[in-house]
Each structure stands twice: as C-alpha cells, then as structure tokens.
Amino acid sequence: MEKLYDQYDRVHDYVRLSITDRCNLRCVYCMPKEGLPFFPTDKVLSQDEIVQMIENFAEMGISKVRITGGEPLLRTDVVDIVRRIKAVKGIDDVSITTNGLFLTKKAKALKEAGLDRLNISLDTFQAQRYKEITRGGNIEQVLDGINAAAELNFNKIKLNVVLIKGQNDDEVLDFLKYTQYHDVNVRFIEFMPIGNSEKTWKKEYVGLQNVFKTCEQNGLEYSPIELKGNGPSDNYQIKGFKGSFGLIHPISSKFCENCNRLRITADGYVKACLYWNEEIDIRKAIPDKKEFQRLIQKLLDRKPLNHEMAMDESDRVIDKAPTWRHMSQIGG
Template sequence: MIFDQYKRKHDYLRLSITDRCNLRCVYCMPKEGLPFFPSDEVLSQDEIVQLVENFAEMGISKVRITGGEPLLRTDVVEIVRRIKNVDGIEDVSITTNGLFLAKLAQQLKDAGLDRLNISLDTFNAKRYKEITRGGNIQQVLDGISVAAKLNFKKIKLNTVLIKGQNDDEILEFLNYTKDNNVNVRFIEFMPIGNSLKTWKKEYVGLQNVFDICESNGLDYTPIELKGNGPSDNYQITGYEGSFGLIHPISAKFCENCNRLRITADGYIKACLYWNEEINIREAIPDKKKFRALIQRSLDNKPLNHEMAMSETDRIIDKAPTWRHMSQIGG
C-alpha cells in the first residue's frame, strides 16, 4: 500500500484516457477550445492497462476513468474490460458527459463497469446549450434513461453550481431524486482555468442547497453511500434517490484524500489544484522506477490544496496548475 507524508492511504486512481471533448463547458474549457494532445502523446491502451496493473500491486483497488470525454476513445469499452480484469481492482467507474451513453451503456455494463458519473448542470435545453457551448441535452437524458435500466451499482449526476447560470435550478435537481434512484452531486465551482475575478463572481456556496430544502419543507438526513467520491450525502424523506455536496472551497475537502490523478499524457498529479506533476510514462514498464516516482509525488503532496494560496511555502511548485479541468480529468 502507498501513503503520503500525512499517512493517508491512497487506494483510488483517477485515470484520464483522453483530453479530447465534444463539448466546451464554461467551467472546464475556454470558449475557443484547447489544442488537444497529438495521439502519440496520449497513453495507449496497453500502457493504460500496465499502469493499472502497477498501481494494483501498490494497493489501488478503485479506478475512475475520466477525460476529456472518455467515450470519445473508440477502445473505451475494451479499456474498461481489461482494467476490470486486473487482479486487485474491485471497482471501475467512468465520468462522462453522457452524449454517447445511450449507444455505449450496455457495452460498458457488459465489460464490467460498476458505476457512472454523468455531467448535467441544467434541465433546460437552451441553458444546457449555453453552458456546454453547443450540447444537446436530449442525448444526455436519453443516455441516463438507458443506463438507469442496466442496474449499475450507482448513477451519479454531477452538477457544478454557477451563479446566474443554474443556481435557480437547485430545487428542480432535488426533486429529480424523488422518483429517480440517482445521486445528484452539487459541486462548487473551482478556480481552475479561470481568473479569480471570474470565479469569485460566479461562485455559489453549497449552504444554499440546505437553505432551499428548508424553505421548501424538505426534510433530509445524512446517509452513507459506497463509492469513491468526496461528497457528503443526504436523502430527502420519502425520495428514492439522494443528493451529495462536494465543497472544495467552503468546507474541509482534503484531509481524507485518497486520490491519485494520471493525465492522458502520462503525468501524475497528487493534488488537483497545484502545478506540480511528474511524467511517469517512460517508467510504466519498470515497476521499481514507477513505484519510486509515485512515492516521490506522494511525498510532495500537500495536506490541503489551499486554493486561497495561504500556505504556498509548503508547495514545491508554487503556482496553480496550468491545465484546464478537461486536461486533468477532475
């Protein structure tokens, strides 16, 4: 097993398999898009599987496949199948925008996928097109509908709250859990790839979710959900589904962090926010060298991301990450 300097055990891998995406969400990518990595700079299927095998020998048991949009890879189903068959890997999940999910959900389920996270920031078709800069919400809703019939262990909807764009839909998302067995996860907008001025103007604290519950007479209780995420979860009395809060800004987010992130071009990021990263691609065939690089990254991992940058002396590379969210995998 692998631990960082604060004795946190790491057993959860977030693995980006592409930086490409068919959307341009406002919190994830600039309006003009980004130059994507050339194909030879992106980890191959064999490299991905060998990397996961290395990590499994180091105690990693849960893998979340991310992007970009992972369903854009034509070999995504085979990647899922091969990762699921790695000794020691107990749970494989994927984060997707859902546009191709109606087509691929059954194949992913058959390949062994356990869980799904689907990005959905609004139920309004016009607003969805604006937030994603061109997306068709019906494709996502169709994908959710297909996936809901396939008995995945859990389906989660990821909803990034942005002031003036979708914060007036909190009640609608809460009520969606009444008849749908999903976990709606409200996520605070983070200052990654955005100016602090823009971020401060658009940030919404998650206390608003509780306020809306109380003002609408919705009783809720804390619940435990199995899975990999950092959310605090609740269920409204009489509702089939649940809701979760992921608050990297307003509340403790990092003290129990068990996550390692691998970018599509083969870098390890022990912390989502900071620029520090190590290229591990060439070390994938050499397990001893690979483990040493992973441990080096963990040894430099801060206790907290400190997005307010109040403890930058603890960080070796004292700058926020240059990558946009689509280039990290979230």
C-alpha cells in the same frame, strides 16, 4: 498487499485516470470558449500503457479506478480499456465520468465489460441553458443516455451539477425533486478556480449552503446517509425520495483532509493534488515497476495537506503555482 501513504499518513487506494483530453463539448467551467489544442495521438497513453500502469498501481494497493477525460467515451477503445482494467487482479471498482452524450450507444457494452458505476455531468434541465453552458450540447441526448443507463442496474449513477451563479443556481429545487422518483445521487459541486481568472471565479461562485436553504424553504426533510464510492461528497436523502443528493465543497469546507486519490493525465503525468502545478511524468517508467513505484512515492512524499494550505507550506510544494491545465486536461 502494499499500501500507498503520503506524508500525512493518508492511504491512497484510488486513481482517477484521464484517457483523453478531447471533448465534444466546451463547458464554461471546463474549457475556454475557443477550445484548446488537443494532444496529438502519440502523446496520449495507449491502451497497453494504461493497462500496464493499472497493474503497477494494483500491486501498490490501488483498488479503485475512475476513467475520465476530456470525454472518455470519445475513445473508440474505451470498452476494451474498461474490460482490461476490470480484469486486473486487485481492482474491484471501475467507474467512468462522462457527459452522457454517447451513453445510449455505449452503456450496455460498458456494463457488460464490467463497469460498476457512472458519473454523468448535467448542470441544468433546461435545453437552451444546457446548450449555453456546454456551448452547443443537446440535453435530450444526455437524458436519453441517463434513462438507458438506469435500465442496466449499475451499482450507482451520479449526476454531477456544478453550481454557477446566474446560470443554474435557480434550479436546485428541480434537481432535488428529480431524486424523488429516480434512484440517482445528484451531486452539487462548487465552482472551482481551475482554468478561470480569479475575477471570473469569484463572480460566479455559489456556496452549497443554498441547497439546505432550498430544502428548508420547500419543506423537504432530509437526513445524512452513507453511500459507497470514492467521492468526497457529504450525502443526504430527502424523506420519502428514491434517490439522494450530495455536496462537494472544495472551497467552503474540508475537501482535502481525507484525500485518497492520484490523478493521471492523458499524456502520462501523475498529479497528487488537483489544484497545484506539481506533477511528474511517469510514462517512461510504466514498464519498470520499481522506478514507477519510486516516482509515485516521491510525489506522495511531497503532497500538500490541502490546496488552500499549501502556500503556507511552501517548502513542501515543488511548483508554487496553480496548475496550468484546464479541467478537461486533468480529468477532474
């Protein structure tokens, strides 16, 4: 089987696929308070286009697919999408990132369709704070969804926690203690300057060294572990705890050096880097495998080494500006 390489000889075997830009929340780090104009239905990739695209990718060496949004469970055909992607020859891992609000209704059907893993966004355990961070969300629905999913024996359930100064950085210990009796991987993620002003981002950024400090201050002994999956997290387990925790630090550490992913937006553009505006429209090329492959390789040939260094390599970046898209329009 072929393999996809970028200009730095990194093998790409992982696609993050946004199937909608719509979301039922307005999280402070993901979308502006007033919301965003959503794509009209005809601008969003259809189920058949999605499946054909994944078949193309599978022939190019892609074996892992993460379905994202917006909120992917808002699509009424999400279960069918999972089932059809899982059936594609060469695809051996299918996962979803969700806010968890619909998991009580859809977790069982997703598991039966072949979904392997779940990432659930949960930035606080406090009901009022959750409502403020998400601008209206009900945390009980999410916790019920996590419990429903936990009973279905997914390969792994991960909780995504974006740390924001003054909003939830005082809950690190609560999340660490959650892993004592729950077999989940809590992933602490640095707040990224995507869709946010530099002033706002710098004011709210929290470095992840605080997680280690919290462990040490509370006598929690931890050690590094290996976890199967596609994420860029460094993972650890506290002695005697059932679950684990991970750190994803795109700002303070080497987030990009082993990047193995491509991102597909809901309107059919491929992005090789989360941060930069560089992207190519591949929707029309989906029926033409040769042209599709040419466009994908064209983008990979120009993929920067990392988002921080790209400005020093200006000749390798098509659009030397940060992405115009908010996180909800990329899929993370």
